[in-house]
Structures are given as structure tokens and as C-alpha cells.
Amino acid sequence: MFRGRALGGLFLNNIKILVKDLNLFYKDFQALKDVNLEIQANKITALIGPSGCGKSTFLRTLNRMNDLFEGVRVEGTVQLDGRDIYSPDVDVVSLRKRVGMVFQKPNPFPMSVYDNVAYGPRVHGIRSKRQLDEIVELSLRSAVLWDEVKDRLFKSALGLSGGQQQRLCIARLLAVEPEVVLMDEPSSALDPISTLKIEELIQVLKQEYTIVIVTHNMQQAARVSDITAYFLNGELVEWGTTEEVFTRPKDQRTEDYITGRFG
Amino acid sequence: MSPRSAFDKALKELQQDILRMASLVEQAVYESVQSLVKLDVAGAAQVIMGDEMIDELYLEIEDKCVKLVATQQPIARDLRIVITGIKILLSLERMADHAVDIARATMCLSGHPLTVKPLEYIPEMARLTQRMIKDGLDAYVHNDVEKAREMCALDDDVDYLFARAFRELINCMTEDPKVVMQSAYLLYVSRYLERIADHATNIGEAVIYLVTGERKELN
Numbered sequence: 001m002f003r004g005r006a007l008g009g010l011f012l013n014n015i016k017i018l019v020k021d022l023n024l025f026y027k028d029f030q031a032l033k034d035v036n037l038e039i040q041a042n043k044i045t046a047l048i049g050p051s052g053c054g055k056s057t058f059l060r061t062l063n064r065m066n067d068l069f070e071g072v073r074v075e076g077t078v079q080l081d082g083r084d085i086y087s088p089d090v091d092v093v094s095l096r097k098r099v100g101m102v103f104q105k106p107n108p109f110p111m112s113v114y115d116n117v118a119y120g121p122r123v124h125g126i127r128s129k130r131q132l133d134e135i136v137e138l139s140l141r142s143a144v145l146w147d148e149v150k151d152r153l154f155k156s157a158l159g160l161s162g163g164q165q166q167r168l169c170i171a172r173l174l175a176v177e178p179e180v181v182l183m184d185e186p187s188s189a190l191d192p193i194s195t196l197k198i199e200e201l202i203q204v205l206k207q208e209y210t211i212v213i214v215t216h217n218m219q220q221a222a223r224v225s226d227i228t229a230y231f232l233n234g235e236l237v238e239w240g241t242t243e244e245v246f247t248r249p250k251d252q253r254t255e256d257y258i259t260g261r262f263g
Numbered sequence: 264m265s266p267r268s269a270f271d272k273a274l275k276e277l278q279q280d281i282l283r284m285a286s287l288v289e290q291a292v293y294e295s296v297q298s299l300v301k302l303d304v305a306g307a308a309q310v311i312m313g314d315e316m317i318d319e320l321y322l323e324i325e326d327k328c329v330k331l332v333a334t335q336q337p338i339a340r341d342l343r344i345v346i347t348g349i350k351i352l353l354s355l356e357r358m359a360d361h362a363v364d365i366a367r368a369t370m371c372l373s374g375h376p377l378t379v380k381p382l383e384y385i386p387e388m389a390r391l392t393q394r395m396i397k398d399g400l401d402a403y404v405h406n407d408v409e410k411a412r413e414m415c416a417l418d419d420d421v422d423y424l425f426a427r428a429f430r431e432l433i434n435c436m437t438e439d440p441k442v443v444m445q446s447a448y449l450l451y452v453s454r455y456l457e458r459i460a461d462h463a464t465n466i467g468e469a470v471i472y473l474v475t476g477e478r479k480e481l482n
Contacts, residue, residue, distance in 0.1 A: 218336075222338065246338045246339060247338070247342065247343070247476060248343075248475075248476030249339055255339050258338055258339055259267070259337070259339050259341050261266060
């Protein structure tokens with residue numbers, strides 16, 4: 001099915017995740033309301049909006065992380081490469097391998113740098129030392145961390161700086177070869193230099209991965225993303241190319257938020 | 264209180280600053296044409312001296328724009344306000360420079376009565392050009408896209424008059440070598456007025472961008 005269309009000069013026709021009429025309830029509270037969004041392959045989609053608007057909830061629907069919370073009900077469909085991830089025959093573990101996640105605070109395991117990265121591949125059954133060495137180096141290189149840690153691979157990951165820890169978490173994710181990387185405010189706990197390193201890394205990663213990032217930092221969304229989606233009170237108010245959204249948003253509510261006149 | 268009230272205040276001040284500079288530029292263009300018509304050297308000198316103040320104001324306001332970009336990271340409409348501000352400032356500054364050019368021509372022409380006929384095109388060009396400046400600024404103040412478009416359409420009339428003036432001045436020069444000098448200066452003047460009208464059109468385009476986010480080339 002060809003769904004190509006021009007969106008503000010960015011020609012989009014490669015949908016990785018298609019979200020249709022998505023509603024999500026926490027018991028009685030409706031956290032997402034009729035969300036429809038196309039997430040493009042090899043593009044960076046930024047989700048922005050005030051606290052409590054549903055953007056992190058939405059992010060978690062993309063790899064069914066919300067399943068972990070009690071009383072959550074999801075309606076509508078989320079298709080990954082055309083297949084509904086909420087259909088009963090989907091194996092959630094392999095889904096989360098394909099759609100990985102990086103969190104706000106770096107959360108390395110209390111083990112060595114090497115073992116952090118090798119953890120996923122080992123869980124998935126890789127035992128060969130040579131193969132693991134290769135995966136660890138490649139993942140650390142992809143996360144632009146290799147040069148900083150190659151001499152301390154077998155020391156505890158907890159001794160790394162916050163920015164390094166976050167890149168380690170990204171390397172750990174890449175080691176299981178995901179297709180989509182979800183990032184929930186990946187640099188909000190980092191200093192400006194580490195933040196820029198993460199942003200640079202995201203740009204490199206999009207060559208191979210589809211990236212969805214939640215950020216509170218408006219300039220970050222403007223700098224790193226190709227597509228921006230604005231959420232408010234559980235609704236997707238507007239989405240479009242980042243250039244469009246940040247120079248001439250269509251909806252006044254988007255304008256008010258991004259220009260800091262919200263609330 | 265809006266979370267960005269200080270920024271809002273600065274944006275408002277920016278618009279007022281631009282209008283303050285615009286009124287000086289409008290005045291300079293008007294005086295330059297008046298001094299030419301009357302061959303009034305003192306008036307021309309005043310236009311030339313007054314340009315220093317316009318240049319200072321230009322730098323001062325542009326500086327404010329740079330500071331707003333650096334400290335407030337404007338986006339969306341805010342960004343368009345600042346970018347439009349910079350564009351309008353530049354157009355105004357150029358207009359003032361052309362007013363000085365006209366004043367200089369007046370000084371060169373003074374002492375000899377003007378004998379060439381095509382001088383009649385120049386007051387008409389001046390009238391249209393000044394109307395374009397005024398309408399452009401009105402459109403800016405009121406975010407009036409329609410007015411901006413109408414104003415830009417006047418540029419065709421100015422171009423037409425310029426073409427007429429050009430042909431006739433060339434004819435004058437060909438027919439009577441004695442008027443070559445004054446015809447050449449008047450040719451310059453008509454060119455300056457035509458350029459001022461182009462800058463007014465730029466202001467109109469900036470207003471359309473400010474309001475709609477669309478970039479249109481209207482001349």
C-alpha cells in the first residue's frame with residue numbers, strides 16, 4: 001500500500017508504526033483520546049506537551065510497557081510494520097526487543113560495562129565469547145562510547161558519569177538489535193554537554209533505527225527531530241514536520257505551548 | 264501574568280522602536296523629494312545629516328533583535344516577529360540611504376534651474392513611493408495582509424513610471440547636450456525612488472510572512 005504524501009517538503013511514505021484511534025484508560029481516567037499518528041521509519045519523531053498530557057503514556061503504548069500497570073485498558077490499534085501489536089498472539093518480550101526503550105534516568109545494571117551490554121544478547125541465548133565481544137564493541141561504538149570505556153570494560157558501570165551511563169543504556173539497547181528506539185526524556189538528567197552528545201548520537205542512530213523521543217526541552221525537539229507531535233490533555237493536537245510546527249503551527253494551542261505562553 | 268510577560272513586553276517595544284525609526288525614514292524620503300523639487304540645499308543637507316541618527320537607531324534596534332534571539336530563543340510567531348523586525352529595519356535603513364542619495368543629487372543640481380520636462384514623472388513616483396511606505400507600515404501595525412498585497416501591487420506603477428522617465432530622459436540627453444548633466448542626476452533620482460518602492464514591497468512581503476508564515480515574492 002502506497003501512502004506517500006508530501007508533508008511540508010518532507011516526503012513521507014515509509015510508515016514504521018501506524019497508530020489508529022488509540023484510547024487508553026487508567027481505570028476510569030482516560031489518558032489518551034482517539035490518537036492517530038504515523039511514525040515514519042528512520043525519522044526522529046518528538047512528542048511534546050505539558051506534564052500529564054499523555055505523551056509518556058503514548059510512548060509506552062508503542063511497546064506495551066503500559067501492560068505492566070494495573071487497570072490499564074487500551075482500545076484502537078498500534079501496527080508495527082502493518083501488524084497489530086495488541087493482538088493476542090503477539091509475544092510481548094520479542095516485541096520489546098524490536099521496540100526498545102531508554103528512560104529518563106540512566107539505569108545501568110550494577111555490573112561491569114561489558115556485562116551491561118552483553119546482558120541482552122546473553123538472555124537471547126548468545127554464549128560465544130567472540131560473538132559477545134563483537135556485539136559489545138559494536139554497540140558501544142554505535143553509542144559513541146567505545147573510546148571512553150574501552151580501557152575499563154570490566155569495571156563497574158556505576159563509576160561512569162551520568163552522560164556515559166545514559167549512552168551505556170543506549171548501547172545495551174542496541175546490543176539486542178531493535179528496530180525502534182523509544183526515548184523518554186533521555187537527557188533531562190544530564191548536563192548540557194552530555195545532552196548534546198546524546199542528541200548527536202540520536203542523529204547517527206536514525207540512519208538505522210526509527211526513533212521516538214519524549215522531551216520537555218522545546219529546543220531539543222526543534223534541534224533533533226524530523227517530526228513533532230503535540231499532546232494536550234490526552235489528545236494529539238497537531239503533528240507535522242518539525243520545521244512546520246516550530247515556525248507556523250496550525251493550532252493556537254500548539255503555538256501557545258511552544259512559545260511558552262501555556263497556562 | 265503570562266509566563267513570558269517580559270518577553271511579550273520586549274516584542275512590543277521592538278515594534279514601537281521600528282515604528283519610531285520608520286517615521287524618521289518616511290520624513291527623510293519626504294524631505295529629500297521636497298528639497299529636490301524646490302532645489303533647497305539646506306533641506307537636502309538636513310536629510311544627509313539626519314541619516315546618522317537613523318543609522319544609529321538601526322544598529323540599536325537590530326542589536327535588540329539579536330539579543331532577543333540569543334536570550335529568548337523565539338519560535339513560531341515570536342520568531343517571525345523578530346525576523347520580520349530585522350527585515351523591515353534593513354529595508355528602512357536602505358530607504359533612508361536612498362533619501363540621502365536623492366539629497367546629494369539635489370546638491371549637485373542646485374544653482375541651475377531645471378529645464379528638462381520629464382521632471383513631472385518624478386513627483387508622481389515620489390507620491391506613489393511615499394504612499395507605499397505609509398501603507399506598508401499601516402499593514403505592519405495592523406497585521407493587515409490585504410493592505411500589504413495592495414501596497415505591493417503599486418510597485419508595478421512605480422516601475423512603469425521609472426521606465427517612462429528613463430526613456431524620456433535619454434531622449435532629452437540625445438536632443439540637447441546641455442541638459443545631459445541634470446538629466447543624468449534625475450535619472451539617478453528616479454532609480455532611487457524605484458528602489459525605495461522595492462524596499463517598501465519588501466516590507467509588504469515581511470508583513471505577509473509575519474501574519475501567515477508564507478514567503479511570497481511580490482516584485
